[in-house]
Structures are given as C-alpha cells and as structure tokens.
Amino acid sequence: xxxxxxxxxxxxxxxxxxxxxxxxxxxxxxxxxxxxxxxxxxxxxxxxxxxxxxxxxxxxxxxxxxxxxxxxxxxxxxxxxxxxxxxxxxxxxxxxxxxxxxxxxxxxxxxxxxx
Amino acid sequence: xxxxxxxxxxxxxxxxxxxxxxxxxxxxxxxxxxxxxxxxxxxxxxxxxxxxxxxxxxxxxxxxxxxxxxxxxxxxxxxxxxxxxxxxxxxxxxxxxxxxxxxxxxxxx
Numbered sequence: 001x002x003x004x005x006x007x008x009x010x011x012x013x014x015x016x017x018x019x020x021x022x023x024x025x026x027x028x029x030x031x032x033x034x035x036x037x038x039x040x041x042x043x044x045x046x047x048x049x050x051x052x053x054x055x056x057x058x059x060x061x062x063x064x065x066x067x068x069x070x071x072x073x074x075x076x077x078x079x080x081x082x083x084x085x086x087x088x089x090x091x092x093x094x095x096x097x098x099x100x101x102x103x104x105x106x107x108x109x110x111x112x113x114x115x
Numbered sequence: 116x117x118x119x120x121x122x123x124x125x126x127x128x129x130x131x132x133x134x135x136x137x138x139x140x141x142x143x144x145x146x147x148x149x150x151x152x153x154x155x156x157x158x159x160x161x162x163x164x165x166x167x168x169x170x171x172x173x174x175x176x177x178x179x180x181x182x183x184x185x186x187x188x189x190x191x192x193x194x195x196x197x198x199x200x201x202x203x204x205x206x207x208x209x210x211x212x213x214x215x216x217x218x219x220x221x222x223x224x
Contacts, residue, residue, distance in 0.1 A: 033212075035214075040123075040216055041216055042202065042214045042215055042216035042217050043158070043202065043204075043214040044214070045211060045212070045213070048211060058211070059213075090157060090158075103148065103160040103163065104148075104150075104158070104160070104212060105160075106157035106158050106159075107157060108156070108157055109156075109157055
C-alpha cells in the first residue's frame with residue numbers, strides 16, 4: 001500500500017459543486033501539503049500544515065479550504081468548483097530533517113476536471 | 116517569494132550526458148531539491164543541496180552555487196527510462212518548497 005494515499009484519483013464535476021479531496025498518510029510525518037500542477041506552471045502550493053493545529057495558506061489558496069483532522073489526514077475542499085480549478089492535485093508529507101525541510105513524499109495525485 | 120527558472124525541454128541520445136540548469140532568486144535560502152516526475156506519476160526525490168558543491172549519487176549529480184543562485188542536475192549514461200520531467204525546487208527559511216515549472220527530458224535511441 002502507498003504511504004500517502006489520495007482519494008478520489010479521478011473526478012469529473014460541474015461548476016458550482018462542492019468537492020473534497022482526501023489525503024491520508026502512514027509515514028508518521030507532521031507536515032502535510034496540498035499542491036496543484038498545471039502544464040507549464042509546475043507545482044504550486046495551495047495550503048500546508050505543520051501539525052494538527054496549524055494551517056497556513058500557500059501561494060494560491062483562493063477558492064480552496066483545508067482541514068487537518070488528525071496527524072495522518074489532510075483534506076482539501078473546493079466550496080464552489082470553477083473550470084480553472086481543473087488540474088492535477090498532489091498531497092505530500094515531509095518530516096523535519098537535514099536542519100531544514102525534509103524531502104517531500106507525494107501521493108499518486110487526484111485529477112479533477114470541472115466542466 | 117521565489118523565482119525559479121529552468122529550461123522547458125531538452126532532448127538527448129541514449130548513453131549521452133545531459134545537464135539541466137536551474138537559476139533562482141529567493142530570500143532566506145535554505146536548500147535546493149531536484150525531483151523526477153514520469154508522465155502521469157507523482158514526483159520522486161532525487162537530490163538535496165544546501166552547501167556549495169557537487170553531490171553525486173550514481174548516474175545523477177547535483178551542483179549548487181549559492182552566491183550565483185544556480186544549480187544543475189547532471190544525468191550521465193542516459194537510459195530510456197530517464198525520459199521524464201525534472202523539477203527544481205527551492206526552500207526558504209519558512210520551510211515551504213517552491214517548484215520551478217520543470218524540464219521535460221526526452222531520451223532518444
């Protein structure tokens with residue numbers, strides 16, 4: 001089984017619908033992240049959490065919200081989906097290492113299409 | 116914030132060497148990562164540099180010059196399976212990781 005699991009893996013929805021992407025991890029890491037990936041733009045940080053009581057906005061948080069339900073779970077919500085939120089979404093975890101951020105471990109991705 | 120630049124695409128022949136450059140501008144630099152991402156898959160960690168110099172790991176090496184805001188990833192003895200996107204990422208004192216747009220490397224027989 002994957003250490004970082006995302007559900008659903010693929011989702012097609014309509015404009016205005018509420019969508020939740022879920023992420024769970026078995027690595028025991030405190031830090032969790034949500035990124036989106038678009039062609040030509042690379043990975044962009046949406047939200048991140050360094051522990052259960054910590055939530056921080058990334059560079060593109062507008063239109064998104066998150067919930068850190070437990071150390072192992074970090075969910076991303078789109079309250080009212082719009083077409084330009086069509087993208088590949090990645091959850092990632094990291095530990096604190098090497099005197100700074102440890103490497104990121106990514107889930108397999110959730111492909112979201114908003115019609 | 117960070118400004119990270121790397122070439123969009125590179126093509127090389129099997130068995131050859133390819134060097135992928137990455138330049139960055141950031142406040143409070145705290146390390147540079149390289150990740151590999153095959154089409155349709157998640158990125159996977161390749162290397163981490165925080166001090167100036169060359170880090171070698173098998174066929175892959177990564178170099179960092181902090182004073183120049185410059186890094187490169189060197190792929191030697193290219194194999195077909197090395198066809199992928201290579202992502203340069205920089206972290207600052209807030210420990211967030213910011214990614215460049217990625218370089219797609221195509222290895223031809």
